[in-house]
Amino acid sequence: MTFVPVIPESYTHVLAEFESLDPLLSALRLDSSRLKCTSIAVSRKWLALGSSGGGLNLIQKEGWKHRLFLSHREGAISQVACCSHDDDYVAVATSQGLVVVWELNQERRGKPERIHASSEHKGRKVTALCWDTAILRVFVGDHMGKVSAIKLNTSKQAKATATFVMFPVQTITTVDSCVVQLDYLDGRLLISSLTRSFLCDTEREKFWKIGNKERDGEYGACFFPGRCSVGQQPLIYCARPGSRMWEVNFDGEVISTHQFKKLLSSPPLPVITLRSEPQYDHTVGSSQSLSFPKLLHLSEHCVLTWTERGIYIFIPQNVQVLLWSEVKDIQDVAVCKNELFCLHLNGKISHLSLLSVERCVERLLRRGLWNLAARTCCLFQNSVIAGRGRKSLTVDKLEHLKSQLDLTTYSDLISQLEELILKFEPLDSACSSRRSSISSHESFSILDSGIYRIISGRRGSQSDEDSCSLHSQTLSEDERLKEFISHQEEEQPDQCCSSQGNEGDECVFYWLQM
Template sequence: MNDIHCLSNFIDYSPSIHEPLKHSNRIKYTCFDISENYIIFGATSGSLYLFNRRVCKFLHLIPNKHGSVTHLEISSGEKYVAFSTKKGTICVYVINLSANSAPQVIYAALGPEVQVTCIHWTLDEKQFYYGDNRGQVNLVVLNSFIGRSLLSLSVHPILFLEQPVVQIDDFESLLLVSNWSKCILCNTEFEEYKQIGNRLRDGPFGACFAMSTNESLTPSRIYCARPGSRLWEVDFEGEVLQTHQFKAALACPPSKIQKTTECETEAMFKYSDENSELLDFQPQTLTFTKLQMLSQDFLLTYTELGLYIFDVRTSTVVLWCNQFERIADCRVFGPDGEIVIFTQTGSMYSVSLLTLQSHAMSLVRSEKLLECSFLLKKNLKYFADKAREDYDLIILNHIKNFLIDQQQYELLNDLSVIFDSIAQNEGDTSSGSSAERKSANSGGVSQRPFEAVDQRAQGVYVLENSFCDNLRVKEKDRHFKDALLTVTGKFGKNIIKYKFNIFNDEQKSLVSDLIPRNERTLPFQHVKDNTDDDVVCRRKLPPSPPKGRHITDEEKIVYNLLLISRSSQISNTNFLERYRHLFDEYTSREIIGILAKLEAVMLEHGDTELQAKQNCYEMYFNYLNPELIWEVDDISKEFIIQGFIVLNANQDAVRCDNCGFPIRFDNSCLFHELGAVLMRYLWSRNEHGRCFEILKDVPALFDVLAKFYMAEGQVEKIIPIVMNYGQPDLLEEAGRGFNLHAWDRCFDKFVALQQGRLSCINCERITLVENVNRHFFYTWNCFLNISSEFLEAKEILALVYKYSNNIPNDAIDREFFTKCMLK
């Protein structure tokens, strides 16, 4: 049957967002946008008000002197906010919540007669489009330099239309522009433009892309609004495929928002039903100004008086709602399709689209049983039909028990048809044992001690005993049972059945309650391979040993380590305590042998050679005390060095043109402490060449080399390391030993770095590198603030003056000069 939907999870953000304006009656919000972490409002004062989305807490005020904000949009990665003002400017704010840096807003003046009508960012955040009241579409490119600390805008007109632009959308190289008279589909790669359809229109009509995740089932399309509550469905060649007409379908009652903050009464529902029967709803002729996809199935639009949600696959109205006054804008946000509404009064609300079934189940889980009872009564046929189809609705039996306890016999009688349907479905359900149905009747909570937690949708079964404190086994026995932590796919108990015969008697006693006695020797090759569709991931299981062959203790350890490794990959935890005691019983050479066998089993289990090596090395390094490097034998030491390189080899580093040594690289590092001990050991033995071999593959250890040079007083060798490593803490530590001459050299190297000329640490040759903008350290402000800690004011100002020709305008904040004057 077709689902019925409702608007639920109502949130009123208005009290929180108006908190910063409570002392001013003059300032009003004019527009907004929402992202994963932020809500940002534009105001009549020209300022932007930035809030934390998750708790709706005010964070930051961004002042702006270019006039009242008219439109704004946050970039996809939340680095920038583009906004326009009434004075005819397009601006970009760089989102930076640091208390030490002033808000950076860059702008381009368009002219007072130009009013921006819409803004749209591209996914890469390097550019955005805007349309204006003249019908012109422009591309704004962000040009960054000095580590993105400074930006500039360049505006490029790309399309000239005769009517104001209403909405802009893009997908890869396709750009969709909708204005008051038509829709234009542009291929920006080949600079081709095509008008969609031949019939013009007159009004603010929107258009959008509707991307599908299953092209064979629902192909991706373009939807364009048309007069008279119609939509064009268009393919990516710009051809109109069909027209969806919603005028007559909108002659239906509006949906009420399901607010569960207050207890609904039977009288309220009865009054609502009587009113709906008395009213005669007429067809609606509407202008859809902005179109947005709500999930991949529905399309959302709005007018000043209401929200409208359509199923474009069937040309039906999902629902419409008129409970928001004077809607100014609307956003669909997040994977769950949260709908955020902003009104002309500056208020903001949020709702979610749910099926009635989902809403009813959420009410039961929230113990709002009376509200759910009246919802069922209002939609008797829907829930009765659903209860015959869906076993999950057995959860509604909680309402039955509640009504009996509350002696609500009349309401219970009204809902009896639903409970009869549930009972009928329960009786007809052949899948699942009676114990499982009993568990479902008790709220879906299993009473069995080793039931899997609810991760079945991902095809992953985790034994609850591994995480539940009150079911945890004794400390000395924990590791055997926990070795069975994770089993993928539908093999949950089958793999344990297979492994039962490899455990010793003590171990068998720990898992005997998992496997019936008659199944404990079940050969693995006889286990049925369950290929249900809901199995998301399945790995190749360890091969069965020849029948009758004795399983050695070492093989048992390898199998245990394999399962622990799989557990750590799924839960992102190393589970060191589960295998530490195993490694404690062996020498380092013996552990290396065990890891070699584990790597072989991982290869059989579906891992690539690199993945297997990395998994084994990570297990060992999590266990290894770095200071033991000084005591292990040379073979073990070489094994550790090779493993460290495998885990941290930087393939993407920019290298010296002369010797191939890394000069620009990512300085993140796994097991950095272990690498530092390795370097100290080799350096102490004067194996400097070996150290540089490691550094060539793992440049993230350059900070360790810099500390060696600090101890030896080799300042000239420290400076290029500090510049290339890009870590302020390292410069601050090294700077304590620099004299004025050394700081002069630092300034010289820093200017060269800004110009893309990097010195090789190995051969000292210069290599030209483009776009040196990876670290926040590469700004003049950061560099000067650190150097000012170790230089007198006159000395640092003299150096600034010396290199002033190489310092861009506005690269240094006035706070720096104030600090120097006070100093």
């Protein structure tokens, strides 16, 4: 009998892909040999995709609705950055070195406007774009080491004053080599080049070199915002050779060096996705001596990076590897909260979420992906039993999950799931009564609010496949987009007023204390 291998208890989080963005790229015609996605950025509202044809597609993340297309005749889009504090602004850099800033005018429902076009880096390769976190200012870095700032006067400001003022582009500095990454926080600009990292106080025009030892190659650096509630100061993390990071204070002083080389000898965790069954190999590999080309602050406590082999997520303050997973051929990654959007070398995009195991399983259950949910539970059973998951992944839910699996097809998986259920001890005496009250009904689903939605009457079988693929390749672009959106709407979680199953099914709602 073949069982799903069990992952050690220390691994509590996972990367999961719940939907494919291939249909979106197909609808936007960004999946051909002639036209493909070349750059990516994300904000609270937008997913921005730059193309080899010079177009910028802005997709509203809620419902994945294609809202805007901005064209540029100055070459392919090499960099794109969304303003984090105002979704109405986006900056792009073209292959010719032109930097264009757009005001989208979404609040006034007007046409997008080019409010600035900078030729400061014309003829050079723009390698980094970064927005100020407080005012409308864009920082630009290129392959020759030049860093400039574009301060913006918007149409909103112009209408409030009698005259329109065009601010000149300011040269911040020129570092010794190609700019690898830019980051900005609370009046400080962080510049990472091929040889070292620099910290700049943009108001006082002061500069510091971070650390004494140089390096040679692409190494990223990022700010790590402090928690104001506990009076914690922001930190800086700078990548170093050999899977190391410097922890740096906000004044640019190196506090400590964190070594992750030996910690990365652990096997990779599987990405939970419909594309393949999750696999885990217990074999411990050799230490990984890696160069981290960029560092990104993710969620609240994490720093993310990637190589040609995979994605790595650290909790640097604890010198801990939260996880690493094999995701091949990544060109760039954009993050927002716990979401990752990975641009691959072939122009494809992966949309991943960093979730605790129990949250991941709950999402799979809501989508009716029974096989994948069961395998994830069994893979991470040590974490599920020992951790917080027992409060949300109750015995009731696991019993229901088991009942959805076909005995002839998934007998091994059912046996392992039964063993997992036996290891659960009810957190309260209400578990058994809840289970007995539900068992008399043929099926139920669990809503986000905690409501158990009971359906009497047999429902049709649910497929483990997401219904987000587009079948027709001959539709017009508008029709393709409409079809994609309609499929995405079908994927939304159940609402209390929605109807599932056959018309004759009787729906009864129960509020059960979780």
